[in-house]
Amino acid sequence: MESKDISNKFSSDRKAPLEIGVVSISEYRASWADQFLKEASCIRSATNCAQIYIDHVGSTAVEGLPAKPIIDILISISDWSAAESLVSELEGLGYKIGEKCDKVPRYFLKKYSAGGSEGFHIHVCEPHRRWGREMLTFKEELKANYQFARAYADLKKQLANKYRENLQAYMVGKKDFIENKLREIRSEFSVNKLLTHQRAELNKAERLQVQMIGTQFAIATTAAISVYSNDNKYLFGAAILTFILMVFWLSFSQGQQRHRSAGDQVRRVILLISGLDMEPSAGQKLRIIDSFEVSTLQIPLRREEDHFATREEPGYKRLSEMIEESSYWTRDLQHASARVMFVILVILVAILFITAGTAVVSLKTDNLISLARAMIAIMVFAISSDFLGLFLAYRNSAIAIDEIFRRVEAVDARGYMESDILVLMSDYNAAIERSPAPFPWVYRFRQNELSQRWRAYMEAKLVSQSSQSSGNESS
Structure with missing residues (x-):
């Protein structure tokens, strides 16, 4: 607790007569x-x-x-x-x-x-x-x-x-x-509060991931610049700076994993509570709440009605529609993040080619050695940041989540069997937890377009279901 005096000053401990039945507010007394x-x-x-x-x-x-x-x-x-x-x-x-x-x-x-x-x-x-x-x-x-x-x-x-x-x-x-x-x-522990905590934790994880990449870039830049210097003091300072940056990177990495884990855990609980009306035990609730590290006091409450379009009552059909909608959004965000990573990879390759071309044109041994070292530093950055691996992870995640999205239609056709839904939920959670966190700004850029496309999809789906129902009644 912040031991602040709400009135900004403590009154004295002198006791004034208490008037019974009269409302009198006194400043805090120790x-x-x-x-x-x-x-x-x-x-x-x-x-x-x-x-x-x-x-x-x-x-x-x-x-x-x-x-x-x-x-x-x-x-x-x-x-x-x-x-x-x-x-x-x-x-x-x-x-x-x-x-x-x-x-x-x-x-x-x-x-x-x-x-x-x-x-x-x-x-x-x-x-x-x-x-x-x-x-x-x-x-x-x-x-x-x-x-x-x-x-x-x-x-x-x-x-x-x-x-x-x-x-x-x-x-x-x-x-x-x-x-x-x-x-x-x-x-x-309502769905609205859990959705708010989930977004807060995942937003923090996404920001930390960007900070990790930025820190790796700073390490590689320091290494690339150091190859042009023979000043011992500068090289010693660069080594200390690199060590400090590595400590920051480790801290960002550990924090990113904690916040991502907390957000993933909330997602699983929301599917159970909102989808199947199943409440965790008191002990599980306490464990989940204890995992939250980001304050939500200044964050607007996220409403279940705004987050999920389905209006089905709790049951396997509602759970299926929740998974369908979440898969649709996540698949697109993974695709968009993969495109961002592809652009970054292209830029890195272009830098390598330009560096190599400059070295060849100069034909000076010292320049060739320095530029070769710089190229090595850039390649070390690319490998340590695992840009290629991250690009492939985004792309493969999008493919896996798209497969989950398409399986919902088959589950629907079979009448939302319990075994189908539970396997679908398990596979969905596994696919989401394997996927890398999308870049923070991707959601903001894609939000309006995705909302429009999802509403159009849902309208077409409802019209199709209504037509099938009318056809069945006619026959």
Whole structure:
């Protein structure tokens, strides 16, 4: 958490009288944490319940966050049959029951000091009840997300100024803000969020791949230039620079593999959730979320409806259509990337021929040696960057994914048999994971044209299916 004071300054710990029923927002006080610890210790000493958990919740639990000067305490009790006894013991500490709900079940109790300078609210529930979990979740979100905490602080101040003597209106004013954030957190593993994470991870992998190529080019350029120098200091500096560039290249390579792996993993999960309505276990979800390294806070949410054209209900037909659409787009991006690599290869070959021609024309031994060394450096760059291998990988990947795309029609003709779909999904994932990441700018250049072509294809396909259906009904 960023330990920033949201109001940019800490107020003093002097305690002003607490006006009950009046909404008053105080700047953060360091004493709130001590007040909680002291009260929690009193509660533990006064209660006989074997298993209770006491948490500091609410705004006073978040460092730097302005709040009403009332300490919110969540008590989770494992054995709910002992809840009444716990409440009685809390009443012995001066707490009064403000609310009892049998449906959840839960208790709400409150206590204010005789001098009116301190206030405590206690919420009692079972450990795994959503009501209590969301208190803890909201607190952790405020701690982790500075921008969100600042927005929440601003909202509370506005509401406090507007509804100073209307606590109910103040609480209602916060409700939508809090519930929207909780819904967003609950949807952390929704298809929309996963699509956003997938794009973020793959974009990062694509950028790192370009940085790898750029670093290799810098290494080759340094090597090519060094052949024209006999200055020991320059050569020593070039060697150090080359070593540093190699370290950067290794870092880029490792990062590219991690981000690509995270993006590929999300793709597999999306096919299961959106295509077959199959949810991974909680442990698998945690492992997948832990693999994300790129923040999506500033990235627009990607919608499932915008990403997939199919409107079929979850099942084998929907999964097949998702694979068909993804294959169509990926095949084109691989083809386009192969063309880019071909152009680069042509340029490299042209440079080699020009260099060789210059060396032959000069007919000077020293020039021939220097230019030959430069040619070797260029060839080393081409080989180390594996431009030819990357070109072939793009081309072969496009061919393999095109074969997947064409297999969908055969699966459709056989009525979307389970075995056909599962083999198709397995082969599709394997083909995508073998394919190199397309260049970042290729998608932007091809997006509009591909969207138009895909819509035309889908329209033609629907018309064809409709005609076949009408023909079958007529016969």
